Amino acid sequence: MTTLDANRGAFKRDLRRWRRRSRRVLLARVALPIAMVAVLAAVGGQVAWRTFTAGDRRPADTKAQIRMITPRFYGQSSDGRPFVITARSAVRDEADLKRVFLDAPTLTLGVGSPAPTRSTADRGVYREDTLKLQLFGNVRLDDGAGYRFASNEALVDTRNGNITGETTLQGEGPTGQVQSNAYSVYDKGDRIVFRGGVKTRIDRKTGQAVAE
CATH class of the missing domain: 2.60.450.10 (Lipopolysaccharide (LPS) transport protein A like domain)
Structure with a gap:
């Protein structure tokens, strides 16, 4: 194998790693905002539910x-x-x-x-x-x-x-x-x-x- 072939092989491996890293970065950019929205929705729903059910509780309880x-x-x-x-x-x-x-x-x-x-x-x-x-x-x-x-x-x-x-x-x-x-x-x-x-x-x- 010549030096040129070795350099081409290393370049291809580096390119594949870069593409995998790019896909992970892109997936993280999409998934993280979705996860944050889901967490905020869950917290807001829990607060709203507690506020709603608190009205049904009598002080005598x-x-x-x-x-x-x-x-x-x-x-x-x-x-x-x-x-x-x-x-x-x-x-x-x-x-x-x-x-x-x-x-x-x-x-x-x-x-x-x-x-x-x-x-x-x-x-x-x-x-x-x-x-x-x-x-x-x-x-x-x-x-x-x-x-x-x-x-x-x-x-x-x-x-x-x-x-x-x-x-x-x-x-x-x-x-x-x-x-x-x-x-x-x-x-x-x-x-x-x-x-x-x-x-x-x-x-x-x-x-x-x-x-x-």
């Missing part, structure tokens, strides 16, 4: 409720009678901090008096701004004078001691039994009004029950 165990709420009615509300547990409404949900509440009106009025229920809602207590489920009222009443709902205004219920009531006491579709208790329990479907009339020494 990440915020634990604060439960009070055996809470006690004290107050005084307009005529000076003290009252106390107790419960097995309580949870304050995060949307309305003046509203408290009670589990197994007990209301005692006239604490310290000879004949306090006591009301119990399965559940209750107490408003600290209006001092009104709503009772639900197995409501039991005891006026402290031998009269006991049972209903499913009751609204107690602790400011004046009045109790009302737009639900079936069954009661019993020293003078007999009574049943009605609605009821109201006034004057510290001395006056009770039964409404709708009343089956009996009860007269008391300290007041009266009126059938309507």
Whole structure:
């Protein structure tokens, strides 16, 4: 082989390497921008998805409720009678901090008096701004004078001691039994009004029950 042939062979090998390198460089120039665009699209899509799904998450999912165990709420009615509300547990409404949900509440009106009025229920809602207590489920009222009443709902205004219920009531006491579709208790329990479907009339020494 002559020197010229050797130079031609080396030139051809160099040319093939140069062409391969040129193809790789060209491929990199095309592939890299495409890869960068794909990465940016993926990142943008992930951010958009997180932003979209964040609107579906409720703050309550990440915020634990604060439960009070055996809470006690004290107050005084307009005529000076003290009252106390107790419960097995309580949870304050995060949307309305003046509203408290009670589990197994007990209301005692006239604490310290000879004949306090006591009301119990399965559940209750107490408003600290209006001092009104709503009772639900197995409501039991005891006026402290031998009269006991049972209903499913009751609204107690602790400011004046009045109790009302737009639900079936069954009661019993020293003078007999009574049943009605609605009821109201006034004057510290001395006056009770039964409404709708009343089956009996009860007269008391300290007041009266009126059938309507």
